[in-house]
Structure formats: C-alpha cells, structure tokens
Amino acid sequence: MAGAAVRIARHPVKGFTPEPLERVRLNAREYFPCDRLYAVEDGPSGFDASAPAHISKQRFTVLAKIPKVARARTRYDEASATLSVEAAGCAPLDARLSEQEGRDAFAAWLTDFLGEDASGPLRVLAAPAGHRFMDHPQGYVSIINLASVREIAERAARPLDPLRFRANVYVEGWPAWVENAAPGQRVRVGQAEGRVFKTITRCLATHVDPTSGERDVDVTGTLFTAFNHLLCGVYVEIERGGDLALGDDVEFAP
Numbered sequence: 001m002a003g004a005a006v007r008i009a010r011h012p013v014k015g016f017t018p019e020p021l022e023r024v025r026l027n028a029r030e031y032f033p034c035d036r037l038y039a040v041e042d043g044p045s046g047f048d049a050s051a052p053a054h055i056s057k058q059r060f061t062v063l064a065k066i067p068k069v070a071r072a073r074t075r076y077d078e079a080s081a082t083l084s085v086e087a088a089g090c091a092p093l094d095a096r097l098s099e100q101e102g103r104d105a106f107a108a109w110l111t112d113f114l115g116e117d118a119s120g121p122l123r124v125l126a127a128p129a130g131h132r133f134m135d136h137p138q139g140y141v142s143i144i145n146l147a148s149v150r151e152i153a154e155r156a157a158r159p160l161d162p163l164r165f166r167a168n169v170y171v172e173g174w175p176a177w178v179e180n181a182a183p184g185q186r187v188r189v190g191q192a193e194g195r196v197f198k199t200i201t202r203c204l205a206t207h208v209d210p211t212s213g214e215r216d217v218d219v220t221g222t223l224f225t226a227f228n229h230l231l232c233g234v235y236v237e238i239e240r241g242g243d244l245a246l247g248d249d250v251e252f253a254p
Helices: 067-071 100-117 146-156 219-227
Strands: 002-010 019-021 023-026 038-042 073-077 082-086 093-096 122-126 141-145 169-172 186-189 192-201 231-240 242-245 249-253
Touching: 002 023, 002 242, 038 100, 067 100, 082 100, 093 100, 100 122, 141 146, 141 186, 146 169, 146 219, 146 231, 186 231, 192 242
Parallel strands: 141 169
Antiparallel strands: 002 019, 002 169, 002 249, 023 242, 038 122, 073 082, 082 093, 141 231, 186 192, 186 249, 192 231
C-alpha cells in the first residue's frame, strides 16, 4: 500500500518548533536525526545523564503541559549547535546549546517568557549519546497518516494543522486509519526499511494550535467519541538504513 512523504520534520528541542527538511538519512536502529536532542526540565525531573532513562513528558516544558511554548519560534543550526529563539515582546536570543553557558541563557530567556506558566526552575538538558527525549522509550521515527488527520478534522468540524501531531514523516495516499493495524508490519520509508512497532496514543499536546499557542480543539475527545480510540500515527524502528526525501514512497511491505 503506497503513500508518499509530503512533509519531513525534526524537533531539535522537545516541545518546540518543528523544522522542515527536504531529505534525511535514516540509520538502522537509530533515532530520527537531530530530533529531541534537548529538553527543558520544568522543575527537578530526576534525569541522570550518567544513566539516562525515559522520563514522562510532564517533567518538561511541552505543549501538553504549557501551551504557550508554541508561541516561541526556534531554529537550530546543527553545525554550531546554536538555537535561535524569538517571541512577540521578547528580545531574540542565539544560544549555543552544546555549552553550559548557552543552555543557561536559553533557560533564563524561557523563564522570562513563560512566567507563571512554568513550575520551574527551568534547566536545559542535553541528551547523552544514544538517548533522546522521546515520548516513548523507543520513539525512533514517527509517521502520521494525513487521511486520518482529515477524518479527525471532519469530526471536529474545523481544520487541523497536522503539525499538532509533531511527527517526523507525514504521509499522503494511505487510507484513513490503515496504520492502526500496522504494528508488526514492515514498511519502506524512502530507501530505508523498518518495522512498525507501536501505534501512538495522543495527548493534550494535540489540543494546542501550533501557531497561536492556544488550546482550541479537543482532539483526544474527538478521537474517543468518534473513533473509540486515542490513536493517530505509528512508531517505526528502522532496520535497514537509507535516504528519505520529499515525495519518496512510504509503503507497507509484504
């Protein structure tokens, strides 16, 4: 069953601006490149960089917890590890997240921006080698079926920006909800191949408009009422690496 990748995105800082890509190299049993490399701790999380383990998203400045995060616009330069951030009413900031000074500067900027919306104190965490700040311990590569998003929008009676679902790959051409039966199936993602290992259970982050930073649609309520589940999207573990570019086929393999 063939579809095509019509949008590819990474999220260098967990919870913050998705960054569009034209192509990416997907490596076997690795996370999506430059995705969730950093996270901002909202009060002590217990994260130990010497023994990194999965921690609930509610310990971080994410949309499910603080919708206002969407109003901060970020861009990450991978070569210099520099994050640029701006928001209405705030001076823009360039901070090198590979250095403690830069991480502290971003935390201070964000503390001023979020104000009482944050529990604090805020601290920027860098993922140690082999770890990422994913919503699932094996987040790897996430895929959204745009036909399913359109069905949610139809039931919610309003347009939904697919970026609410914060995926890495957005596919056009699959029938709606075909992905819900996909766990265990092989899938070709451009030149890469992998296996779907889990459907994605959605949370309050999808309620937040990615532009306004307002909770304006009860996506999870719509999913449960209209479809009797809370699913939208799948996680894929890449087993054979390869390139993925916009327009490439994304299809379930026999």
